[in-house]
Amino acid sequence: MLFTQYNFIFLYLPITLIGYFVIARLARNPLYQITWLAGASLVFYGVWNVKFVPIIAVSIIFNYLMGFRMAHLPPGSVARKRAFLVAIVANLAALAFFKYTNFGIDTLNHLTGLHVQFAKIALPLGISFFTFTQIAYLVDVYSGYPNERNFSKYVLFVTYFPHLIAGPILHHSEMMPQFGAEENRRFSVERFAIGLTIFAIGMFKKAVIADGLALLADPVFTNASKGAVTSGDAWVGVLSYSLQIYFDFSGYSDMAIGLSTMFRIKLPFNFDSPYKAQSIVEFWRRWHISLSRFLRDYLYIPLGGNRHGAAMRNFNLAVTMLLGGLWHGAGWTFVVWGGLHGVYLVINHYWTRTFNRVPVLKSLSKTFVYALCSLVITQLAVVVAWVFFRADSFSAAKRLLAAMFSFGAFDWRSTSAIGGTYCAVAIAVGYAICILMPNIIDMFQPQQRVGLEIYENPRPFSLARFGWSPSVIWAITTTLLLSAGLIATLVAGGISPFLYFQF
Amino acid sequence: MGVVKSPEAETELGCDFGKVVLYLTVIAGSILLLSLYAFAGYTQVAPAIVSQNPFGPIYPNNDHRWYRDYGGRFVPEIQDQELFYHNVGPSVSEAKKADIVILGPSFVSYAFDRDVLRKFGDDHRLRLYNMSFIGIRGGEFSLGVIEQWKIRPKLWIINVDDQIIHFFSRGMDLTLGPKTVVIPATNHGRLQGFVNVAGQNLRWRLEDWIAGYANPGIPRNVANGNVNLDGNPRYRAPDNKSIVFDTGRVCHASKEQIEIGRNFIQKIGGQVVFTLVPHSQACVQQARELAAALGVELIVPPFDNFSSVDGGGHLDKKGATKFSDYFFGELEKSQTFKRISDSAPRASAAGSPGR
Numbered sequence: 001m002l003f004t005q006y007n008f009i010f011l012y013l014p015i016t017l018i019g020y021f022v023i024a025r026l027a028r029n030p031l032y033q034i035t036w037l038a039g040a041s042l043v044f045y046g047v048w049n050v051k052f053v054p055i056i057a058v059s060i061i062f063n064y065l066m067g068f069r070m071a072h073l074p075p076g077s078v079a080r081k082r083a084f085l086v087a088i089v090a091n092l093a094a095l096a097f098f099k100y101t102n103f104g105i106d107t108l109n110h111l112t113g114l115h116v117q118f119a120k121i122a123l124p125l126g127i128s129f130f131t132f133t134q135i136a137y138l139v140d141v142y143s144g145y146p147n148e149r150n151f152s153k154y155v156l157f158v159t160y161f162p163h164l165i166a167g168p169i170l171h172h173s174e175m176m177p178q179f180g181a182e183e184n185r186r187f188s189v190e191r192f193a194i195g196l197t198i199f200a201i202g203m204f205k206k207a208v209i210a211d212g213l214a215l216l217a218d219p220v221f222t223n224a225s226k227g228a229v230t231s232g233d234a235w236v237g238v239l240s241y242s243l244q245i246y247f248d249f250s251g252y253s254d255m256a257i258g259l260s261t262m263f264r265i266k267l268p269f270n271f272d273s274p275y276k277a278q279s280i281v282e283f284w285r286r287w288h289i290s291l292s293r294f295l296r297d298y299l300y301i302p303l304g305g306n307r308h309g310a311a312m313r314n315f316n317l318a319v320t321m322l323l324g325g326l327w328h329g330a331g332w333t334f335v336v337w338g339g340l341h342g343v344y345l346v347i348n349h350y351w352t353r354t355f356n357r358v359p360v361l362k363s364l365s366k367t368f369v370y371a372l373c374s375l376v377i378t379q380l381a382v383v384v385a386w387v388f389f390r391a392d393s394f395s396a397a398k399r400l401l402a403a404m405f406s407f408g409a410f411d412w413r414s415t416s417a418i419g420g421t422y423c424a425v426a427i428a429v430g431y432a433i434c435i436l437m438p439n440i441i442d443m444f445q446p447q448q449r450v451g452l453e454i455y456e457n458p459r460p461f462s463l464a465r466f467g468w469s470p471s472v473i474w475a476i477t478t479t480l481l482l483s484a485g486l487i488a489t490l491v492a493g494g495i496s497p498f499l500y501f502q503f
Numbered sequence: 504m505g506v507v508k509s510p511e512a513e514t515e516l517g518c519d520f521g522k523v524v525l526y527l528t529v530i531a532g533s534i535l536l537l538s539l540y541a542f543a544g545y546t547q548v549a550p551a552i553v554s555q556n557p558f559g560p561i562y563p564n565n566d567h568r569w570y571r572d573y574g575g576r577f578v579p580e581i582q583d584q585e586l587f588y589h590n591v592g593p594s595v596s597e598a599k600k601a602d603i604v605i606l607g608p609s610f611v612s613y614a615f616d617r618d619v620l621r622k623f624g625d626d627h628r629l630r631l632y633n634m635s636f637i638g639i640r641g642g643e644f645s646l647g648v649i650e651q652w653k654i655r656p657k658l659w660i661i662n663v664d665d666q667i668i669h670f671f672s673r674g675m676d677l678t679l680g681p682k683t684v685v686i687p688a689t690n691h692g693r694l695q696g697f698v699n700v701a702g703q704n705l706r707w708r709l710e711d712w713i714a715g716y717a718n719p720g721i722p723r724n725v726a727n728g729n730v731n732l733d734g735n736p737r738y739r740a741p742d743n744k745s746i747v748f749d750t751g752r753v754c755h756a757s758k759e760q761i762e763i764g765r766n767f768i769q770k771i772g773g774q775v776v777f778t779l780v781p782h783s784q785a786c787v788q789q790a791r792e793l794a795a796a797l798g799v800e801l802i803v804p805p806f807d808n809f810s811s812v813d814g815g816g817h818l819d820k821k822g823a824t825k826f827s828d829y830f831f832g833e834l835e836k837s838q839t840f841k842r843i844s845d846s847a848p849r850a851s852a853a854g855s856p857g858r
Contacts, residue, residue, distance in 0.1 A: 006694075006695075007694070007695065189520070189523050189524065190518050190520075190523050192527070193523050193527050196527070470522040470523045470525070470526040471522075472526075472529070475526045475530055478530050479529060479530050479533040479534070482534060483533065483534065486537070487705070489702075490701060490705055491702055491705050491706045491709060492706075493699060
């Protein structure tokens, strides 16, 4: 089931929601309500492929028991350390087996010329997300932080359906206290209205904008995997994909937040207008925020962070981003994508340090021209990296980059994707929305507090804030967004899964 | 004196409760209206609305006897799998009325000329239905439709072909162009079938609208399942080449095919006649062995001078007429047909409606 599918919207969601709040009316013990939602979340997962349910069930039970065991062992003891290592290794081994076995075989075959057969391994949906979520839990239990040991809450924390397949990566300290909390147990018509509105915005972003842009991006990347592409096609394809992945993933995140708001549970905001970022450092504070936090807290800082000088910081950044790239997909193109961002971050830190030391440069920082140049350069760097992220192979990425930067041959009329002018208009509109419009944090957070802000990002520029209220204008807008999303889903035929499902 | 607000009038976040309810009512009402419109379009509750309903079937030239079955400007798509497997629209109920039902892949859709079929039906006061499926070579899908919706004609005509996979095999694959996938209609429920058909017709309409002209696709007749191939310029072209037959192919009926065939015949009931539409790889020897093993009559024309639209097995108008004339001429003489002729014709049978 996808959030955009009719059986989810008209069947699964109403049943789950009604059941959740009816149980709260009937039973005073919140555990019934929590168990209902956890059960419904497992059903949601099982509808994808029932064979994956035992895998996630084993993962949950194993990690819960290991957490329980660790919590009852003396801090600093060898036994506690051993239990922790066993748990982490088991999680990483499971992830490696399901996600990276064939990647390893492919690499081995390329390096040695062998022809080792690929293993028939089905990748369980969302395995990267539920594994990372639980690793964070284990690390914190080992460090002595979480004291919540309720099994039903733990199951719900891992399986909670709005985040289960494509994130955000949840943190137990933010989620567990919300489950069954007295103030969240009763249905709120206002929360429902807000949730529905955010869901409609997300659905429009995903089903109409992202899937529409895929029509421009997909043919270009397909052609690039077969042979040369024109300069115009390459730019259309890459810019369209850049927008597609943003609207797809942020649309999904909005839908997840909207759904969760209906259940009166706050999820962390995962996007905060990343294409408004004026540096790569800022980009990673606004893009896939929950992953950035995870990588920072559970990889970069344990590696040493910035505590051992600039050289070690650069090394740690590079390692973190390379592994972050590999987390996104079992392929060397993803590693290069991560590596590029690692290099960008190192350059960004170097530039910031240099910049702050030179008064002339520093004085420019408040100017519009500087802001514009920073935004364009950041965006260009991000777009170049997306080429590796999306391309099927290095040769396809190379062809696209060669075509993009063959300036002598550039001509918008050389686009053959669907039609040069239409493509240019679609891309321009897409970027205008990204750069000029507010996001759901701007629209809902100041008044309604619908989500958790992991990073206190400064509010970026927007033409208007469009703060939500239960007005006729908002009702009509929501109806139009939802209707357009439903019709686009109908037209697409339910064949367009969220991009991040594969991660 | 100020107005005292009731505590229930405000929600926890300070909004007016009535406004929030009105807000939700507007959204729910609009979505409900849209859903009702789409539902009416697909269930044909209001035929007057349906002809213009973007969610309903596309009727070429506004002729409600035909619907667009095969289309797609960028990705070839076909909707009869959803229509039959999930019994969407009147196709299944029309097939259930038939005295004779024909099964096979797209070769069969092309090979049985609709004029010859109509004349044969009229002459014998029998209703015929061509239930072949473009893109589906195995018979497992047809069996699923037959069993699910209890289609029980007096006579089945089955094309026992073995191109890529045999008709009597377990495959549930759909092959359109270079792509082979598991037939999507078999992977979801009936409700999703309705949704998919509505979406497909809406998608085709949008593609037509963007392109500025209507893509004729391949229309299929509601009442008799025939496809209308007149949109293909090669269908009536005088210079289509004759099929070159591979006569040296060694092929025999396997035990598995015989076993699957036996089960298939048992499950569908009624009388059965086999045939084999001419194509370059067709194997008459295999069909004969299969017919002999299962005790079924086989009607195969001599493989000479059959012209086709693609040089393969999709016969053109001339080839289809020749094949159909031969087939029905031989069918009339067959023992199997005599057995069904001896039983009284269905009261409803009055030739095949539509063309």
